[in-house]
Amino acid sequence: LSRWFRYPAGFSNLALDRALSRVDLPDGALVADPFAGAAVGGTYMTARGFRYIGIEAHPLVAELAELKFARKSTGEEVRALAYQVAVAARKRGTSNEPDLVRSCFWPGTLGVLVALREEIRMRHGSAAAAYLKWALLGTLRDCANVRVGWPYQRPAIRRHPTARRARERFVARALAIADDLDNHSFQSLDGRVVVGDSRTDAAWTSALGAAHADACLTSPPYLNNYDYADATRLEAYFWGIADSWRTLVLNVRSSMIAATTQQTSKRRAELATCKVADDSSFGRNVKSLAASLAAEKAKRKRGKEYDALLLCYLADMQDVFRHLAQRLRPGAPAVLVVGDSAPYGVYLDTPGLLANLATREGFLTESIDHLRDRGLRWRENGSRHQVSLAEKLVVLRAPR
Numbered sequence: 001l002s003r004w005f006r007y008p009a010g011f012s013n014l015a016l017d018r019a020l021s022r023v024d025l026p027d028g029a030l031v032a033d034p035f036a037g038a039a040v041g042g043t044y045m046t047a048r049g050f051r052y053i054g055i056e057a058h059p060l061v062a063e064l065a066e067l068k069f070a071r072k073s074t075g076e077e078v079r080a081l082a083y084q085v086a087v088a089a090r091k092r093g094t095s096n097e098p099d100l101v102r103s104c105f106w107p108g109t110l111g112v113l114v115a116l117r118e119e120i121r122m123r124h125g126s127a128a129a130a131y132l133k134w135a136l137l138g139t140l141r142d143c144a145n146v147r148v149g150w151p152y153q154r155p156a157i158r159r160h161p162t163a164r165r166a167r168e169r170f171v172a173r174a175l176a177i178a179d180d181l182d183n184h185s186f187q188s189l190d191g192r193v194v195v196g197d198s199r200t201d202a203a204w205t206s207a208l209g210a211a212h213a214d215a216c217l218t219s220p221p222y223l224n225n226y227d228y229a230d231a232t233r234l235e236a237y238f239w240g241i242a243d244s245w246r247t248l249v250l251n252v253r254s255s256m257i258a259a260t261t262q263q264t265s266k267r268r269a270e271l272a273t274c275k276v277a278d279d280s281s282f283g284r285n286v287k288s289l290a291a292s293l294a295a296e297k298a299k300r301k302r303g304k305e306y307d308a309l310l311l312c313y314l315a316d317m318q319d320v321f322r323h324l325a326q327r328l329r330p331g332a333p334a335v336l337v338v339g340d341s342a343p344y345g346v347y348l349d350t351p352g353l354l355a356n357l358a359t360r361e362g363f364l365t366e367s368i369d370h371l372r373d374r375g376l377r378w379r380e381n382g383s384r385h386q387v388s389l390a391e392k393l394v395v396l397r398a399p400r
């Protein structure tokens with residue numbers, strides 16, 4: 001189901017296989033995922049007979065993830081509506097579209113995309129329209145005539161679109177989704193995703209009610225300045241859930257944990273310092289890492305606030321662990337797939353830091369295993385750091 005829309009933050013199969021092999025779960029076990037993304041992990045787990053409940057803060061991405069389990073429509077209904085929409089769509093004016101959207105397409109192509117969008121919107125009462133929305137959002141990056149590779153959309157850099165005919169591309173994508181809906185293995189996936197902020201009790205209650213999950217398997221944002229809201233700006237602007245950076249931050253990014261320096265503020269960093277940089281050995285380690293990052297920042301003209309980011313990230317993750325500790329069955333496994341990072345060359349052992357943070361909320365650390373090396377190409381680039389990075393599997397046990 002990853003082909004419905006490519007959200008690049010997905011779990012790798014290697015990570016999922018290794019994660020599941022580390023925990024011995026019975027068929028039908030309920031797995032919670034506080035960072036569901038587009039439910040790549042969720043669909044994988046449910047295909048293996050587990051039940052899945054995810055929480056995702058990005059409203060568009062949460063909607064996509066939820067749709068993968070919703071079975072609102074049949075393949076036949078989606079096909080029929082796709083043809084109807086494609087035939088009815090007459091090129092529209094594009095002058096009201098946000099600048100970013102206008103600068104990503106030839107005007108004729110955008111006219112067709114806008115027409116398809118309006119036809120889908122007019123049919124929002126039909127369950128099949130929810131799938132067509134994703135067929136269309138997936139078409140955008142195929143038809144853009146500028147660089148729109150993840151995570152940055154770069155309207156100033158031209159490229160040849162991978163698909164020139166937006167209408168045909170949209171129909172092809174809709175037909176692929178319809179085929180997936182017809183597939184029997186898809187129909188039995190037992191999962192659900194709620195939109196929410198996994199730092200809050202409200203999100204966990206909406207996900208689990210009074211139930212407890214048998215395990216957690218998740219991949220939290222890494223501490224690497226990747227901005228999930230910015231990465232989906234084209235889709236958010238095109239669909240109208242934001243029309244400026246301000247509304248994107250407000251409508252999309254506000255309930256995400258801090259993973260980019262842009263999400264930090266002095267006030268937030270002060271609160272975070274009180275929370276995580278205390279007099280424990282963990283707190284002292286965090287303080288000393290933040291001091292190294294601050295020293296590197298001071299050496300640069302417009303240095304980034306990685307020191308504040310580290311503090312805010314850990315404080316946010318502590319909130320998530322606190323809820324997770326209460327929402328898991330006692331002794332249940334919690335597995336995190338997470339990478340380390342090295343802003344300004346200061347090595348941040350994010351997997352180790354998260355394991356220590358979790359123990360403050362009563363978890364036990366069972367193991368931290370190496371999954372794969374990553375980021376090695378940075379070594380060749382003199383302007384970046386020389387530290388080799390890895391993705392790791394952190395296995396914890398919930399408080400008993």
Ligand SMILES: C[S@@+](CC[C@H](N)C(=O)[O-])C[C@H]1O[C@@H](n2cnc3c(N)ncnc32)[C@H](O)[C@@H]1O
Binds near residue numbers: 037038197221256
């Ligand atoms: C590494 S991605 C997870 C991808 C997912 N494992 C998959 O397979 O698709 C992290 C996700 O966490 C989401 N996120 C960030 N802060 C969150 C929060 N406070 N609550 C819920 N989700 C959040 C981001 O929007 C992003 O989609």
